[in-house]
Amino acid sequence: MTMDVTIYHNPECGTSRNTLAMIRNTSIEPTIIEYLKNPPSREQLVRMIADAGLSIREAIREKGTPYAELGLDNPGLTDDQLLDAMLKDPILINRPFVITTMGTRLARPSEVVLDILPDTHKGPFTKEDGEQVLDAQGKRLV
Structure with a gap:
């Protein structure tokens, strides 16, 4: 196949x-x-996360990343702010x-x-x- x-x-x-x-x-x-070398576009990332049935927050990688240092555990952050962080530093994409x-x-x-x-x-x-x-x-x- x-x-x-x-x-x-x-x-x-x-x-x-x-x-x-x-x-x-x-x-x-x-x-x-x-x-990490060729990150997805914002549109691709949003589509992948949605198609996988995840929230933006569920698609963020915490371990081995600057997640805590960037304050991404703040529940007040919007999806757009989380996506901005993921696209700026792709290691944050799970x-x-x-x-x-x-x-x-x-x-x-x-x-x-x-x-x-x-x-x-x-x-x-x-x-x-x-x-x-x-x-x-x-x-x-x-």
Whole structure:
């Protein structure tokens, strides 16, 4: 099966690497956008977040970012202010976002990506931390 798949990827992130590997395990080579180097436009970011069923605040990454220093935990901030911060400093965009014809997901945990991929897995899949996600027949375990 051929399918257009795009991943907003950070190669330094284990969750992002696992997600990319699960996509490839379906024999699909996705379009990879290293979002720290090539961040989405405001319109793309808003669409991805909405299509994933998330609020703007749910799409912000706190860990390993200037989230606290920037005061982004202030509940009085508007969505526009949060988006401005995310676009100014893309490390604040949680990852990986994956877009397919079957939907859009923030793949946290990484196996969430399986919800929007065809069931064409090439066999077992084990995440970097040793957790097995797919069995020898490519069937989902988690």
